[in-house]
Amino acid sequence: MCKNAKLFHSIKLIIYLLASTFCFATAEAKTLSSDEVTSRINKIDNYLSKSEVNGFSGAVLVSYKGNIILNRGYGLADKKNEIPATTDMVYDIGSLTKQFTAAGILHLVKEGKISTDDTLSKFFDNLPYNKKEITIHQLLTHTSGITDYPYDNRKDFYKHIETNTYFDKVFSLDEQFAPGKKFEYSNTGYSILSRIIELVTNENYEVFLARVFFTPLGMTQTGYLLPNWDASLYPKSYRLGTIPGETYIPHYQKRNKVPWQVKGAAGIYSTVTDIHKWLNAIAQERVLTPELITQLKTPYVQMSHKSKNYYGYGWVVRNSSSETELYHNGSNLYFTADIHWQPVDNQLQVIMLSNINSKSTFEVPTQIVGLWEKPETSPKEYKLPAWRKVLSWIS
Template sequence: MPARPVTVLALLGLAALCAPEARAQAQAQPALQPPAQTRAGFAQRADALVKPYLDAKLFSGAVLVAHRGRPVFRRAYGLANREWGVPNTPETRFRVGSITKQFTAAAILKLAEAGRLNLDDPIRRFYPQAPAAWERVTLRTLLTHSSGIPSYTNLPDYYARIQRLEMTPREIVALTADKPLLFEPGKGFDYDNTGYILLGLVVEAASGQPYDRYLREAIFDPLGLKDTGYDDATAILPRRASGYRLGNGQLRNAMPIASSIPYAAGAHYSTVDDLLAWDRALFSGRVLSDLSRRAMFADAGYGYGFGWYIGQSHGHRLWSHGGGINGFLTIKDTYPDDELTVLVLANTETAPVQAMAREIAALWFRIPDPGTEIVLEPEIMDRYAGRYRLAPGRLLTLAREGDHLVAQITGEAALPFLPEGDRTFVSKARNARITLDTEPDGRPTGLMLYRDGTDRAAPRIEVTQ
């Protein structure tokens, strides 16, 4: 549910982090399976890859890698609840943010199969109070983020006010209903959470049931997904992880968000096992017909299908989506030609889940030095540029150079730091990592420098200081 162009992991989506790779036009390589001896040692190597993120206090959560539907690596790390010292397990339930969108898209397709709707129906059929400017907005354009409707998560007061209020879906839609369209429907792409709120209302209107009940009865229960559901913060939910953010150089409880706010754009929780089971069911025809499934994974022209990014990574075809909601970052990568699924669910906002998932896939594909696939928009890195105080008289200065940041500490040579997430940057040459400490709206207040096995907090200072 991104509320700004690139720091999209902060709330329900991976729009900008995934988009450059998802839109790549390179042809995927034929599926290549590692030899048996590589598979046998894969779990050990994957664990060794994850451990540095744990040691750097960036990651806690669960990781699962499956080949042909069977786990080849399944492990949990860190704490589900830091106040009680409760560890994460593979059975821990995590908020999954915008991974919810593929559940919503599947619900729309199932209702289309039942004859309750058509993908080219105008939104006005199910939401009669739609403004005149939405006349050409269809369900298809909502599914593919090409409606032009502004996202409510981009409103200036989203973090300070809106996200804390319990609102009905119609009240959420009304937040941007009076705003002009960003472009003519079907003529552009802008990651849009309002669109998926509208799709949730369509599910309710077409099914005659509340959104969460329809998904439970039509999808989750028939598939045996007992650890997946709509996250209600007031409910007692066994094995639910708490979410954390970095503040003043320390992990803190995530900022609260009202349970009604994410709705059909990102309100669900799940486990790594249930998400794998969902993949297996979806790709085996137990959820949708072949025709509907092909529609879901067809690139609509902007590297996005229905609830999935469509692209390639490491030269292999990739269907992917991530999510970010207060305290949680997640990603689910599926390589269809290789029958490989990589899941990373984290209960920290600092976890570079996309970088982790792609590095793990590179291990499977036997790519020794995959490099970075993370691309941040320049304005995000420009926001991070500035001076940070490591100690009296010792400053760390950040500046953007092209697609990365350059860091210079007083008395030392400048070093390039490449993005590995929306708030983390790494220098492999120096074995160092910078993690930005930000307000919920993305404004940096400080950073954490991890170098030589030591964390150093550095508050941001103004030019006049």
């Protein structure tokens, strides 16, 4: 990053820090009566129960001011054996993994071991010229220009590739654009960040996360390999509500490692309760310093010229009808994960982990937020695609 770019980044962060401090200090999040909370949750539960009849399944947690007010499983974790979904089951959280990677990087910033302005040349040798000046900040905000590691099909996304082979290939690929010039979502950028964590700490990425975050926060059901899960906690998964799939935990266990295409970018398993613990820890500033938490939530880059969404560090930052909202979703084409969080006063958390992947499943948390903010409205009906059974026959 050139000096002018570093200066611009620093000035932008200072302005946002001052503005957010003022806004967060003056924001008056409405306090609801217990009757209002109960009424809204009843409407949300009624919507989810109707969605369950139409094919939705998974676990949903809703929290108000840090306190859980809904935590239920809906539908079936295993359709063939009619096993109900529960909140104890562990789901692939997809790209929600990125928020742990971003927080891990900032933890190393807190320890003085790295800076977000550090370039790749500090951590990797023999880089092509056009990769040397890519910064950690650009990797965190998907503005690095790094091209994602190529794979022919979804199974290749979980193929194990030796470390040097993987990164040699990544750094040999042509850049999509000059670093810092635009936003382009990149899983590989976050895999590079997980490798930086390993190089700086001399620890495995998951071991590091467990040491600094998961174990201290009591997140015993979150990880790739370390949690002591029982196989009964693994739900089946269903693409489009019909095409069956399996959890990838046994694949991780068979090799006793996580493929680089996944590590740091996706594929962590968790429960709605563990993610609730994580959000509360951020809200209570038990994870990072207030200044570093603000960096997580800073809207650094507009995600498209028409979008009202901006990317922070591992989070999408956007405005809901009431206040700033942090958001992210994730998927491996079978599981679906989603967080909507209004962080001012920890007002609202909506966490959904589902074993159904479909457009309607991605819309469920948005419908929940809409019911919470405007309980007089009618939510959009949950529907799975009518042609899904045809796909199941030819799959």
